[in-house]
Every structure is written in C-alpha cells, then in structure tokens.
Amino acid sequence: MTTCLFCEEVNPIPKVSDQYTQNKINTILDTAEQLLMQRPLYKINMKDIVRETGFSQGGVYKYFSNIEEVWLALARRYELSSNFNGFLEQLFALQLPPKATIKRIFDFLTQEIIKSLDSGFSKLSLEFNAIYASQLEQLQAKQLAHHMEQNEQYGYNYFFEQMTQYISQCEQKGLLKPLQAIPSIILYIQVTLDGIVRNATIERYLPAEYLDPEQYQISNLLESMINNLYIFTMSLLGETDMLAPK
Incomplete structure (x- = not known):
C-alpha cells in the first residue's frame, strides 16, 4: 500500500507561529537597517539581505518579494515606533x-x-x-x-x-x-x-x-x-x- 505523502493525517505540516514569522521579518528588517547605515540605498539589493541574514533565498523572499518592499516595511516600522x-x-x-x-x-x-x-x-x-x-x-x-x-x-x-x-x-x-x-x-x-x-x-x-x-x-x-x-x-x-x- 502506497502512503499518501500529502495527506495531513499521515504527514501533518507543522504550523508556524505568528511569533516565529515576526522574528524572521524583524531579522530581515534589522539586517536591512544595518546595511542602510553602511552604504547608499541604491547599492543594497536582495542578495545582500540574503547573504547578511544567513537565510536561504527562499527564506527571505517568503516575506519580501523585492527590495522596495523591505524598505517600505522598514519605514512602516520606524513610523509605528x-x-x-x-x-x-x-x-x-x-x-x-x-x-x-x-x-x-x-x-x-x-x-x-x-x-x-x-x-x-x-x-x-x-x-x-x-x-x-x-x-x-x-x-x-x-x-x-x-x-x-x-x-x-x-x-x-x-x-x-x-x-x-x-x-x-x-x-x-x-x-x-x-x-x-x-x-x-x-x-x-x-x-x-x-x-x-x-x-x-x-x-x-x-x-x-x-x-x-x-x-x-x-x-x-x-x-x-x-x-x-x-x-x-x-x-x-x-x-x-x-x-x-x-
């Protein structure tokens, strides 16, 4: 009998907590903030974010699809502070x-x-x-x-x-x-x-x-x-x- 690898009962997908997600986002934004203080904005790209966070490319793009979204999220965080x-x-x-x-x-x-x-x-x-x-x-x-x-x-x-x-x-x-x-x-x-x-x-x-x-x-x-x-x-x-x- 073949096991269905996609059946939730057999192989449930672990749920990611909101806090885990927020921690990941904060790490990305903290990294962007550090890079921002070191060099001009136009010299920072998503590859820099991936490299400096130590996350996989997918681990960064899961939350931000481009560098503009990172900057807007960082600006929003500043404003809300x-x-x-x-x-x-x-x-x-x-x-x-x-x-x-x-x-x-x-x-x-x-x-x-x-x-x-x-x-x-x-x-x-x-x-x-x-x-x-x-x-x-x-x-x-x-x-x-x-x-x-x-x-x-x-x-x-x-x-x-x-x-x-x-x-x-x-x-x-x-x-x-x-x-x-x-x-x-x-x-x-x-x-x-x-x-x-x-x-x-x-x-x-x-x-x-x-x-x-x-x-x-x-x-x-x-x-x-x-x-x-x-x-x-x-x-x-x-x-x-x-x-x-x-």
Whole structure:
C-alpha cells in the first residue's frame, strides 16, 4: 500500500507561529537597517539581505518579494515606533494654555527628528524618495494602503491633522488669533521641518572625506532652529509679542 505523502493525517505540516514569522521579518528588517547605515540605498539589493541574514533565498523572499518592499516595511516600522496618538491624547488631556501645548508639540517633534536621524529613518526617507520618486505613489498604494486603513492614527500626516484641529478649536474659542489661514501655517511648519531634516540628514551621512563632523551646522543647531520655528509659528498664531527683542 502506497502512503499518501500529502495527506495531513499521515504527514501533518507543522504550523508556524505568528511569533516565529515576526522574528524572521524583524531579522530581515534589522539586517536591512544595518546595511542602510553602511552604504547608499541604491547599492543594497536582495542578495545582500540574503547573504547578511544567513537565510536561504527562499527564506527571505517568503516575506519580501523585492527590495522596495523591505524598505517600505522598514519605514512602516520606524513610523509605528513613534506613539503620536498617545502623546497627543495625554497632552490635550492636560488642557494647558495654547502656547504651552504647542511648545510641547515642537519639543516632541524635535526629539522625533533627532531619533529619525540617529536611527537612519531620515536617510531611508531621503534616499528612497529620490530613487523611487516616479514609482512612489504606486508603491505606497500597494504596500501601505491596508495598514493605513487599519490604523488611521499613523505617522506625521495624522500628527499634523490633529495639530490643525487643535489650533482651529483654539481659534474658535478665542484663545488664538491666527494672522494667516491655519492650513497655510501648518504647511509652513511642515516645509520648514522637511528642509531642516533633509539638510541635517545630508550632513550626517555625507562621507567623512567631504565633511568633517566638526563642521556640522544644522545638526548642532537643530534644537535651536526648531525652537525658532516655534516662536515664529506662535507669532503667526497671533502671539506677536514673542518676536519682540528681549
């Protein structure tokens, strides 16, 4: 009698736990993160991931079909490591005056930016956008749509949406008197922060032969620059006395 090798009763296929799967994915992402800190993004491919993890090719491709999926998953992991929702919920619950609330928001952003520089997230974002600019919309739609549907409290978009709502509520209550449209003020904050992060990232990861760390300007002045942005933002929100000479 011939034994059926595919019958579950005779030869059951062992079930892989969710934790096992997550550990494998984390190992792949940890490896990608290490490679990211060592070389430009365009010089890293799936063969490098396979070699550095020590997994078989199938063991990597089981979870990621191409290098773009690895980078998007790593970006998603970075984003989810920041508890934007928890921070804002706790802050708004304190019901502090607008000036104090917004100052804490800028302090939080400062720490998140420093974290993104130290972790390599800012480098990943800068290089990924430069390399895949023509494909970015399609890639993001494919890889991030499902996650964002499940988690609306996601990343900087959510953060600035909440900030916009908070400032609008303060205006309605007469606590702030913006000199410009609130969306324009928020856009100004975003564009300024993007510029700061971009230049700080270039400084941080430019090869040493091109820039001595002692010559860093933006990285060394980052906290001061963001505090200045806070002061100017408050002036746009009607607190014009903050621009007065001390």
